[in-house]
Amino acid sequence: MSSLKKNRPKDPIRRFAAFQEILGFIPNLLHAQSRLPRLAEAHASLESAVRLRDGSIPRLQKERVLLCIAADRQDAYCSSMDGKVLALLGLPENCIGELLTSRSHKDLAPSDAASLQFCRKLARDSPSVSADDIDALHSSGFDDQSIFEAVFLTAFATYRCTLSAGLAPEPEFALPSFVSKEASKLPNATPRRGTAPHVHAAPRRNGPYVPAPYLSPKAFEPFGVLQKSHGFMPNFFRAQSLRPDLLQAELEAVEKILQPEDVLTRVQKECILLAVSAANLNSYCVAVHCNLLRGLGMTPEEGDQIAVDHRQSGLSESDRALLDFAVKLGTRASEFSREDVANLRGLGFTEEQVLECMVVTALNNFANTLQMGLGIQPDFEPPAAYEENKVHLSTASHRPSPEGGVSLATGAPQDSDGSLVALSQAGKLEAFEELVRRHTQLIYRALVAMLGNAADAEDAMQDAFLSAFRHIGEFQGRSKFSTWLVAIARNTALQRLRSRKNVESLDETGDAEDSDLRPHQLRAWEDNPEQSHSKSEIRQLVEKGILSLPAKYRVVVMLRDIQELSTDEVARQLGLSVPAVKVRLLRGRLMLREWLTPHFAASARRSAP
Amino acid sequence: MITCDEFFAEFADYLENQVSPEVRKELELHLSQCRACHVLYDSSRKTIQIVTDSSSFELPQNVADPIVDKVISRLRSEQDRKDREPS
Numbered sequence: 001m002s003s004l005k006k007n008r009p010k011d012p013i014r015r016f017a018a019f020q021e022i023l024g025f026i027p028n029l030l031h032a033q034s035r036l037p038r039l040a041e042a043h044a045s046l047e048s049a050v051r052l053r054d055g056s057i058p059r060l061q062k063e064r065v066l067l068c069i070a071a072d073r074q075d076a077y078c079s080s081m082d083g084k085v086l087a088l089l090g091l092p093e094n095c096i097g098e099l100l101t102s103r104s105h106k107d108l109a110p111s112d113a114a115s116l117q118f119c120r121k122l123a124r125d126s127p128s129v130s131a132d133d134i135d136a137l138h139s140s141g142f143d144d145q146s147i148f149e150a151v152f153l154t155a156f157a158t159y160r161c162t163l164s165a166g167l168a169p170e171p172e173f174a175l176p177s178f179v180s181k182e183a184s185k186l187p188n189a190t191p192r193r194g195t196a197p198h199v200h201a202a203p204r205r206n207g208p209y210v211p212a213p214y215l216s217p218k219a220f221e222p223f224g225v226l227q228k229s230h231g232f233m234p235n236f237f238r239a240q241s242l243r244p245d246l247l248q249a250e251l252e253a254v255e256k257i258l259q260p261e262d263v264l265t266r267v268q269k270e271c272i273l274l275a276v277s278a279a280n281l282n283s284y285c286v287a288v289h290c291n292l293l294r295g296l297g298m299t300p301e302e303g304d305q306i307a308v309d310h311r312q313s314g315l316s317e318s319d320r321a322l323l324d325f326a327v328k329l330g331t332r333a334s335e336f337s338r339e340d341v342a343n344l345r346g347l348g349f350t351e352e353q354v355l356e357c358m359v360v361t362a363l364n365n366f367a368n369t370l371q372m373g374l375g376i377q378p379d380f381e382p383p384a385a386y387e388e389n390k391v392h393l394s395t396a397s398h399r400p401s402p403e404g405g406v407s408l409a410t411g412a413p414q415d416s417d418g419s420l421v422a423l424s425q426a427g428k429l430e431a432f433e434e435l436v437r438r439h440t441q442l443i444y445r446a447l448v449a450m451l452g453n454a455a456d457a458e459d460a461m462q463d464a465f466l467s468a469f470r471h472i473g474e475f476q477g478r479s480k481f482s483t484w485l486v487a488i489a490r491n492t493a494l495q496r497l498r499s500r501k502n503v504e505s506l507d508e509t510g511d512a513e514d515s516d517l518r519p520h521q522l523r524a525w526e527d528n529p530e531q532s533h534s535k536s537e538i539r540q541l542v543e544k545g546i547l548s549l550p551a552k553y554r555v556v557v558m559l560r561d562i563q564e565l566s567t568d569e570v571a572r573q574l575g576l577s578v579p580a581v582k583v584r585l586l587r588g589r590l591m592l593r594e595w596l597t598p599h600f601a602a603s604a605r606r607s608a609p
Numbered sequence: 610m611i612t613c614d615e616f617f618a619e620f621a622d623y624l625e626n627q628v629s630p631e632v633r634k635e636l637e638l639h640l641s642q643c644r645a646c647h648v649l650y651d652s653s654r655k656t657i658q659i660v661t662d663s664s665s666f667e668l669p670q671n672v673a674d675p676i677v678d679k680v681i682s683r684l685r686s687e688q689d690r691k692d693r694e695p696s
Contacts, residue, residue: 525648546665
């Protein structure tokens, strides 16, 4: 019996004709999601695209892969279905048995054996997959298309096995005796927690492992939609442009699972994706979800804390339990049981919420597997605190227990200011003086940008430093000290701005399309403006130009292009998401370009400042 | 060839040198054939270069030092006063 209470809709799911036609039945795993038809549809969209259609890999081989991954996970529901499907496709019983017992797959064609081994490895321990595995596939005759499909299929296999573990649907078929017999002989091959990348001695060759042809947002409409909704195009989706058909099915699923807020909130879903990605040691996805959470209003520190150990985070007790549930289902499915579901019910979660949490967890495993298998490169840096704790996470068989949890409040690791901060907190003014001198330039520039003039900035800097020392006891080390100091400076600046008549907003989030974004000035510039103008002349022009920008662009340009912080650091210091910083940065740079053009255009006569 | 709009959609990442080789190829093909985008790219790149090299808003040491000194001496006198107060 399914672990969730049944709610058979009066109108049975009709959208799954392909399953009826090709498999001869609609899987109970889909029925088990019928409480929220959009989730069943998301699943159907993925499954019919990658499993039920012919692609670069023949169907028979796809079914072999699915069966082996299900058996490796001791997933009785999926194994019984896949064994049956293989039999229907005409594979003799002894061959199916052989599939389950043999690790070398000598009876298969070498290329089939190679792809099967690759997919099993990817499903079992995705962080261990490297460019070498892809090279091996290439040398056994696989082209990029087939490699892509193998990765996508494996990602889908982790999706359905995660769901099957959570929902425990009734098997359609009795587990064929040879499956249960052989499966029980296998060593316990439930998915391993990944090994931290540092154990790989050789430097890893970076991905992406398959080419991603340019796919314009015009030609491929979903890209346009995505760019609008995210404000940028994540590499994750770009990297899948080799197979627009699969990508389209995936985007449909993602939208149906993540977009609606009628069951779990967007923030809850992002927290699930973050916590489970972290437990899967997937830095790429951790970085993405930290940023998306920042875009939803969470502080960078809170996001980092969820990545390192959500139990120590400031989330509500029930949300922490939701994440416990998701992490267990996502990474230790074999330990998962009905009690876990009952526990969430006890905390007041509805059947729909539990179901959606399971599906979001499954989607997360799909995404984590796909990212590792394709070697997709990050858009953002993962939080340093998470990277440092990864070693710890990979060796622990469980996430740290509440008592032994990892709290970032115990001192930001990588911060070179750490010991000076501790001394300052003990009242040592000499230490504080040294701290302040280290960051004078940063704070001054941040204040000039926020306040819009130098004299005010000098004044405000004094206030900011005084305030920093008076409140230094409150600094908990959840962020770098410099980030905290910028936040203090920001408060000081806001107080001053409020007392002024014309309040200029630093925060106004409406980055809606200005007509101003597209360039007006199309005069070519001199070849080498830095040689034809004196340094002091250029500096005066740049300072004037920057002060002419609206505050929110001024701050970003100042920290990125003048203070030369990375985009990621700027985002942290200002508590913004990286995409938001990127948008502001581009606007600011383009405005500055317009402003500077009359001075540096090729035909412009040099004019004295 | 891609359109100017498509070029502009990738522009921010291109300036930050964060596009894949495949995308870069498309963008550079466009740049080689579209004067307007070429001018936009060239002047934007130079803008960033100039701004970064300009050492703008550098607070001279002889302005920074007295500010820090003032802060520290004020905090020191606050500490002294506290120490003298009977607890």
